[in-house]
Amino acid sequence: MEGVYLGVEISMGGAYCKAAYYDPEKKVTKVVYFDDQEYQIPMSIGKIKGKSEWYIGREITKLPRTKVSVIDHLPVFMKGRDKVSIDGEKHSGEELMRIYMVKFLTHVIKVLGKDGIIRLTFCMESVDAALADQLVRISEGLGITRKAVQVINYKEAFLFFCLAKDPKYRRNECMLFELTNYGLFFYEFVMLRGRRPQPVIVNMIQLEKKFDVALLKKPLIQKTMDEKFLEHAKKYFNKKLISSVFLEGEGFKDSSWCKKFKEYICKGRKVYQIEAIYAEGAAANSWIQNDDQYLYLCEGRVPATVSMNVIKQQGAQENELQLVLVKAGTNWYDTRSTIELLLEDSQEIELKVEIFGRRLSNTYKIACPKVENRPIKTTRVELNIAFLSDDYLMIRIKDLGFGELFPSTGLETKEYIRLT
Structure with a gap:
């Protein structure tokens, strides 16, 4: 069987699912692109009233609105709810998540032209044990053994994303800025030298709280945020040797608004814009698993x-x-x-x-x-x-x-x- 080492990212707030896979031959992670080069599928599930077939993501937008029952942000909506009524029938959160994930993973496998999944890693902002248990059971229902399924958080995903890169990208520290409607998040990847196993550390700080990225279209907001981001970069880059900087999130899709910030972080460093960094990190984890030469130290790992x-x-x-x-x-x-x-x-x-x-x-x-x-x-x-x-x-x-x-x-x- 030609299978795949897969990573699935559940976005913050449960809005989207993204997927990436690890290519053992080329030793790289790659994002899975769907129709029209789209790389994220909304975590929405719905059905036409009176019909039995379920639809997910953008399939729902093609259906007549007046005849469709829909749930958006599925993981967040179902948290704390035992069951929900759709078209007069009660459905549990796990049942709806199973329908969504089976359709999502089946679509991913079809797009990649693979026969199945060798190892699967889910990642989310912070591991919720109840949701993690559901994802494991859903995976087992698809024939993926328990040992081949892992659930990690974003910090762990960034750690494995960096480890999967060519060593030239991480000779020194690696930094990540993520800007979404949930805020600005700063991640730091550090490898401590001279110890065996070698400690690998990821720290995260939320630099800005919830922020509407749509406001970045306004010139005054652009100038203010550019100066603020520049201050953050100077503070956290001070006297550090940094090999690579990664930019992630919808706030950086058009980064023309932060010229001073980009000019500073690009001095003597490589800067990359990434679309699904946590999905890629999850895919890398599916391949790397536990490597005895490293000691992983970040939130989500036993200290x-x-x-x-x-x-x-x-x-x-x-x-x-x-x-x-x-x-x-x-x-x-x-x-x-x-x-x-x-x-x-x-x-x-x-x-x-x-x-x-x-x-x-x-x-x-x-x-x-x-x-x-x-x-x-x-x-x-x-x-x-x-x-x-x-x-x-x-x-x-x-x-x-x-x-x-x-x-x-x-x-x-x-x-x-x-x-x-």
């Missing part, structure tokens, strides 16, 4: 390594070793760790948490379920670690018993740890 000391028996010998349960830099949504342990005489498990950049580690003692009348080394437990966000984890310890001699009590304990 700490979690480990414990265990005794491993090899024949007659017992050796103490450190068992890593969670590695720093992994995607929090995908991070799960489950292990079975045989307790000695202790009624608690000690975990070591080492946060990147801090010299001292923290030790947490987690109580095990209380079981009585068990001799030493006859209590088996399951230790499970799951993350609820990138810096908040849940630890669950469950009694598994010891075969027929001591059946499981089913008891369990839970504890929550905030890393930062």
